[in-house]
Amino acid sequence: MSASRENGSVGKVQQRRSNRLLWLAVVLLGAGIVAYMIATHDLRQINGKLNRIARLVSKRTGEGPLTGLTRAREIMTCFSSNVVVDLGSPWQKVAEREELTAVIHHTRSSAESIDVTVRDRNTSVQRTNHTAVTVTTVEAAVGYRGSVDRDVRIFRIFWVKDRAGWVIERVEAADSIRPPPGLRAWES
Amino acid sequence: MSLHLHFSPPDHQASLFQRILVGRDLRITLRRGLLVAIAAWLFFRFVCLPVRVRGSSMEPTFQNGEMHAACLLQHLWRNPQRGDVVVISMSGTRAFYLKRILALPGERIAFSNGVLLIDGRNFEEAYIEEHGTWTMPEMTVPDGEYFVAGDNRAIPIERHTLGTVNKSMIMGGVVF
Numbered sequence: 001m002s003a004s005r006e007n008g009s010v011g012k013v014q015q016r017r018s019n020r021l022l023w024l025a026v027v028l029l030g031a032g033i034v035a036y037m038i039a040t041h042d043l044r045q046i047n048g049k050l051n052r053i054a055r056l057v058s059k060r061t062g063e064g065p066l067t068g069l070t071r072a073r074e075i076m077t078c079f080s081s082n083v084v085v086d087l088g089s090p091w092q093k094v095a096e097r098e099e100l101t102a103v104i105h106h107t108r109s110s111a112e113s114i115d116v117t118v119r120d121r122n123t124s125v126q127r128t129n130h131t132a133v134t135v136t137t138v139e140a141a142v143g144y145r146g147s148v149d150r151d152v153r154i155f156r157i158f159w160v161k162d163r164a165g166w167v168i169e170r171v172e173a174a175d176s177i178r179p180p181p182g183l184r185a186w187e188s
Numbered sequence: 189m190s191l192h193l194h195f196s197p198p199d200h201q202a203s204l205f206q207r208i209l210v211g212r213d214l215r216i217t218l219r220r221g222l223l224v225a226i227a228a229w230l231f232f233r234f235v236c237l238p239v240r241v242r243g244s245s246m247e248p249t250f251q252n253g254e255m256h257a258a259c260l261l262q263h264l265w266r267n268p269q270r271g272d273v274v275v276i277s278m279s280g281t282r283a284f285y286l287k288r289i290l291a292l293p294g295e296r297i298a299f300s301n302g303v304l305l306i307d308g309r310n311f312e313e314a315y316i317e318e319h320g321t322w323t324m325p326e327m328t329v330p331d332g333e334y335f336v337a338g339d340n341r342a343i344p345i346e347r348h349t350l351g352t353v354n355k356s357m358i359m360g361g362v363v364f
Contacts, residue, residue, distance in 0.1 A: 147244075152283045152284070177350065178351045178352050180325075180327050180350070
């Protein structure tokens with residue numbers, strides 16, 4: 001009788017221990033998930049913004065002018081006011097957000113379709129000064145007068161975090177195929 | 189409770205379908221499948237890269253939508269040569285350019301009304317269908333770099349991706 005009581009109490013102790021271990025595992029797992037979410041919060045925000053820009057710049061055939069304007073305005077929120085965009089030849093350097101918006105709107109309205117795909121990205125975040133750099137490969141297919149022009153380029157994107165979140169401060173073309181000097185920029 | 193899966197019936201009981209599907213012994217078949225998968229991954233990752241052509245910059249040599257294969261080991265034992273069609277890495281093996289090497293390190297290159305000039309002399313390009321009107325001032329290709337361009341000279345030079353590329357970005361050459 002006493003042996004079975006002892007066995008029962010030992011069993012309860014073991015069950016409590018295993019319950020505690022289970023709780024500990026759950027708490028640790030939860031803490032791990034929270035830590036991961038906090039650690040990758042900036043990264044996810046930057047990736048989300050990059051995807052959003054690709055989506056907003058892309059254009060389907062038959063898009064109305066109002067949609068184009070709305071999208072250009074939306075794209076503006078992803079850039080800082082003094083953004084510098086230097087995509088290399090054949091594109092001209094753009095040094096202000098309003099100018100960039102106008103260029104994007106003009107490009108989108110003159111093209112029949114635009115398909116932007118972000119192929120690869122590698123972001124490093126500097127938490128101390130709220131800056132980040134993304135090196136990304138972007139593929140674009142632009143439909144124009146019945147033909148489709150394709151281009152793949154590597155860009156270096158410099159981000160800065162302000163009150164509204166991460167915004168792009170500078171975009172420049174990274175080394176890939178360097179165009180020869182003296183070629184005139186193509187104007188659409 | 190244990191679950192026993194028996195996939196190796198005696199020969200006379202095994203149906204033809206089952207023998208084709210899993211072989212005589214499932215474990216051996218799985219092992220072989222795994223080996224084949226690893227070998228295929230290694231082959232396509234380090235030896236042969238399937239390339240789908242997108243765009244018209246290499247026409248008429250390569251048409252939009254065609255499938256080709258590039259040898260990633262080609263430049264291990266020899267430097268890229270003029271006329272080689274090479275794969276230029278843009279993002280690992282996911283995005284790349286397909287271009288032809290026109291000038292080697294240290295050479296002077298120019299275009300004059302569609303004619304390619306290497307070190308001041310005309311260079312005949314047999315792979316070109318329409319010579320176009322490309323004109324480009326002479327430049328010297330820096331050491332360790334190659335001058336690349338597409339075969340489609342009907343595209344205006346300003347709209348064509350051409351220029352110098354570092355040797356490290358050349359992944360391999362197109363073999364067929």
